[in-house]
Amino acid sequence: MYKIRDVEFSIEFMREHGYKRIKCKSCGSYFWGFEEENCGEAPCKLYTFINNPPTRRRYSLREMRNTFLKFFEKRGHEIINPYPVVARWRDDLLVTIASIADFQPYVTSGISEPPANPLVISQPCLRFEDIDKVGFTSGRHLTIFEMGGAHVFNKKLENKFIYWKNETIAYHHEFATRELGIPEDLITYKEHFWVGGGNAGPDVEGIIGGLEVSTLVFMMYKINPDGSLSETPIWTVDTGYGIERWTWLSSGSPTAFEVIxxxxxxxxxxxxxxxxxxxxxxxxxxxxxxxxxxxxxxxxxxxxxxxxxxxxxxxxxxxxxxxxxxxxxxxxxxxxxxxxxxxxxxxxxxxxxxxxxxxxxxxxxxxxxxxxxxxxxxxxxxxxxxxxxxxxxxxxxxxxxxxxxxxxxxxxxLEIIKKVPQIVRSYIKKGWRDVDTLVEIYDSYGIPPEYVKKEASKHGIKVGIPKNFTELVSMRHLKQSVAVEEFREPLEDKIKSMKLYTEKLYYINPYWSEANARVIYKDKNYVILDRTIFYPGEGGQKYDTGYIISPDNRSYHVKKVEAIGDVILHYLDEDSDLRVGDTVRLKIDWDRRYQLMKHHTATHILLSAIRKILGGHIWQAGVEKEVDQARLDVTHHRLPTLDEIKMIEYEANKVISKCIDVSIYTMERGVAEKRFGPKIYQGGVVPGKYIRIVEIPGWDVEACGGTHVKNTCEIQFIKILNVEKIHDGVIRFTYAAGDSAVKHVWDYYEAVERARKSLSVSLESMPEKVSELVNNLEELGDKISKLIREVQKYRVYKLINEFEKCGPYNVLILRDDIDNLIILGEELDKVSKEYILVGYNKVGRGYNMIIRVGDNYMKKGVSAKDIMDYFIKYLIKGGGRGEDKYARFGGVGDVNKRSIEEVLMKYAEEHRTE
Incomplete structure (x- = not known):
């Protein structure tokens, strides 16, 4: 799509070193070399470095990394520590795919200054585009690799260039020849046009011994939505030295895995x-x-x-x-x-x-x-x-x-592999769609395609597994979708077009509960002021409420506050008489604000406490600060133990008791990243050139736009109220701080006290008494269960002769308590292998239902889950869960014996069995 100009790399370096622009006779690409007929890259030219390394000595991976970094440091580049492989500072990428991704989009677009200029970094990167090639190419393709990035950010509009093409290629050449000792005539430079991360530019690839070892990109374009290119204000030198490939080259080993x-x-x-x-x-x-x-x-x-x-x-x-x-x-x-x-x-x-x-x-x-x-x-x-x-x-x-x-x-x-037969059968009945179904099963359950292929073949379905199957699946997940609330766009466009600005007094002093302001815009249900103490709902913290008082002393309740760009909208309960130019008095609900401030600072304290106890893999995955309580979602695989929760709470409260002053200041993005690292982005993407840093010295540092207390002592204490797993990989902590924590503790105490009085025991004896009561209840429950089972066993012998025919199936339709019907079904299994039991009972406005299928019918392909799907489709509005043997579901609908028979007949007509 994008073409490189013929003269793009007709530069001084090429002329000085005798390089000529040649068209490869094998692949047709243009490259810069001497008298070669092809570009020098495999497969145009076979590897020549195996058992014949062109470097003066062999390097380990660590040695090559350090040699690369020190080489550029000596030439004025500052070494930057690598970023995480999970790109939490990006809203368009999940993982770090290149070293330049650390600095996109803010640095490369000119919004923010880089942490250093020029800089050098060895960045671990993840790529899944070639995952199915890993292993086959002896280490040429990897899912994880180190990209050595020597980066320069030139300000094109100001004509401030540090260096560009000539120096970039010269540095590369010097690194290869003088630093590593590679003969010049072994190096070719292959032209290419690079696209990635929303940017683009011409590049050359460094080829040595048949192996591409580097990509030298000159990022000078932005890719527009229509695919066209426009020049960027920052012209970026984006070099990618493959540290593993350079190491492999130096070793001459038959495989890169041996040296990595x-x-x-x-x-x-x-x-x-x-x-x-x-x-x-x-x-x-x-x-x-x-x-x-x-x-x-x-x-x-x-x-x-x-x-x-x-x-x-x-x-x-x-x-x-x-x-x-x-x-x-x-x-x-x-x-x-x-x-x-x-x-x-x-x-x-x-x-x-x-x-x-x-x-x-x-x-x-x-x-x-x-x-x-x-x-x-x-x-x-x-x-x-x-x-x-x-x-x-x-x-x-x-x-x-x-x-x-x-x-x-x-x-x-192991658990999911056991379910392969059931899962494959359910997809066959829905209608098999070859590769789409294979991908969907992998996406939903993570079942390897080989298992699916084997199971599907038992049903006469031939499944072809694409050679790049894992690449297809992973590419569906690599990019994040940035949520856009379409219904908000007209309002946002309207506000931004007015070019208004609201001064944020809540950042100057979050303790101001009253202030004066001037109305600069009024709509039917909201007003915009030139300054405000009302905090909008951002970063998981709830917005402020309060009052705007007019010049004639009329109070208007502020029910919601929202930020759009540089403007703060104050939504009122009613249409107001306020006019543009009016000076108004602002009063926030201080008790509400102060409690939210406590919860916000408590969140920062708690997050670091969780990381200290559970491990460095902990990152914030979601947060919400309400007045009564707050919640914090973190990345973790299992529920913490009670002892771990106690230690987390202890560590958090220890920080509070130290009465540490909370520091809040604004820093240039690059400076903040350099000083604190990417862990400041716990809340995700923080846009802009400058970011607001909230630091609890010696404990926690985060980029944050919320309101906070001045000193940790103000929080009083934190009480963890609940810990739960909300889905795989994410654990939710619910907690309270300050007065809200005190209230929750008293609520717990009063509940315990009421229970103690009801049991007529001391507090110390309560656990033993409760345990005794539970044991008694369990014994009584066991006796009742045995009695119910005997009753259901007796019913089965009566009902065995009362099956009705529904198509080819023996059917039993019963209305009863669902728990009784479950036991009846278990007993029915002992005397019959050919039956369909449908049980139902009214609960509130809807019905609970169960389906159970005999073993012989299951072998013929009858599935309780499939029958359930028919009921949900044709009879009730609801949902449930099921397998081939048993399904339980519920919903609202006209459920009776006749309507059940009609659904079963429909199922029978469409699922003939032998």
Missing amino acids: YPDVYKWILKVGDIDIPNYVLKDITIGISSLHEFTWDTIKPVIDEVAVKHGYDHVSLESEYSMYVDLMKSLDFSKSILFLIKDGGIPSNVKEGYLTRMLIRKLFNIFEKRSLEYSVIEDLFYNQYNQWVSDYPEIKDIYNVLFDIIKFEYKKY
Whole structure:
């Protein structure tokens, strides 16, 4: 779509070094070289560096990283610490896909200054576009890799350039030749046009020995919604040095995995009993470098050719190399999992958690396919932990939780695999849609496609698994959708077009409860003022309420406050007589505001307490501060224990009791990131050049736009009220602070006191007394249950002769208490294998229903869940859950014996059995 100009890289560097622009005879791309006929990149040219490294010495990954960073530091670039792999500072990306993503969009668009200029960083990145190629290409494709980024942000409009194309390519050339000792005639520069993250620009790719080792991008365009390009005010040098590839190049190893994971690589080869000589791996790797596609079908002929060359049985070599490829995948996937969990990507079915779970289940599938025990998986993560903890010390914070998560996910994996037959049958009955169904099952349940294919074949359905199946699935989840409230757009456009501004007095002094202001705009149900003490609902904190008092002393109740751009809208209970230009008096509900301030500061304190007790993987996943209580959602895989909750509460209250002054100040974004790191973005994306920092010295620092107390003592204390799991990977803490916490404690105390008096025991004896009563109730319940079961058993022998025919099925329709019907169904199973039981009972305005199916009918494809779906579709409005054997549901509708028979007949007509 976008073309590069012929003269784009006709620069001084190329002329000085004798480079010529040549068209590759193999791929047709243009490149800069000497007298070569092709661009030098595989597959146009096979790898030449295997067993023949062009560098003057071999480098480890750590050595290559440090050599790269120090090289640019000596040339005026400041070293910046890497950002997390979960991109919480972006609202359009889930994971960090490149080093430049750390600085998009605010720095690259000129809104904010970078943390340094120029800068250099070695950024761990995640990419899933080539996940199905991992292992097949000997480490050329990875899901996780380090991108060495040397970045410059030139101010084009001000004509302030630090350096551009000539110097960028010259630095690259100097790094390769002088620093690493690579002969100049081995380096070619291939032209390309790069697009990513909403920006674009021409680039050259550094090619050495057949391997692309770097991409040097000159980001100078913004991609408009219609696909056209427009120049950006900042012209960015965006270089991506593949640190793993440079290391591989320097080693000459047959595989990059050996140099990326030296100790783990040796260990896993022993685990898999792999004994392929390096000279065989060398020939396979070089042979695969000639390919355009990388699947088992395309690499198999290469393996067979190598087998013939070295006198191997080709079937044996294929089998061993297939195992080898799977083990290499496991090295890559486990590192990605480790880094995702480190940065709060807790396994779930949404956002970055989906990617973590996808990788974990792919790993489990590999180990199951290769008959490797679960203990080997734990050993793999233990070895990966040891491999990376010295380079990334923050990994220490997740040591215990890492293995807890892997064990937890393995249990869930085994549970879902058991349900494959039931899940596949349900999709077959809905109507199989080939790849779409395969993707949907994977998306919903995480079931590997091989399991689905095997189960579907039992029903006569041939399932084709796309060669890039995982790529298809992961690409559906990589980009976040930015929510847009369409109905708000006209109001937002209207407000922004007026170019009004409201001074935010609540930031100058959040303790002001009264102030004067002037009306600058009035609508039927809201007014805009030139200044305000009313805080709008932002960052999970509820908006203020209060009164606006007119010049004639009439009070108008402010029921809601909202921010749109630089303007604050004050919504009133009624249409007011206020006029533009009126000076009004503002009064907020101070008690409400002060309580919200306490809850907001308490949230910051509690978050760091949770992280201290549960681990460094904890990130904020949601928050809401009400007057009565507040809630904080965090990334975690399981409910904390009671002891952990007590420790969290203790740590939080210890901070409060220290009476620490809360510091609030505004910082330039780049400066704040450099000083505090990306963990300041707990609340997600914070737009703008400047960000407001709320710091509790020695405890917590966050970018935050809320109102806070001056000193932690004002919070009084925090009481955790409830902890619950809201979905996989996210735990919710509900808590109260200050006066609200006192009220909740007294409510609990009064409830306990009433219970104590009812039981006529002391407080100390209550637990024992309650336990005694519960035991008595359980014993009584057991006796009642046995009696009910005997009654239902007796009913079954009477009802066995009362089946009615509904199509080909024996049907029993009963109206009774649902619990009784459940027991009756269990007893019915003991005397009959061919029946459909439909039970129902009226509850309130609707009906509860159950369906139970006999074993012989199940074998013929009759499913309680499918019958339930018919009732929900044709008889009642409601929902429920079910499996092939049993379903329970409810809803509103005209439920009676006749209407039930009509639905069953419809089901029978559309589901003929033999």
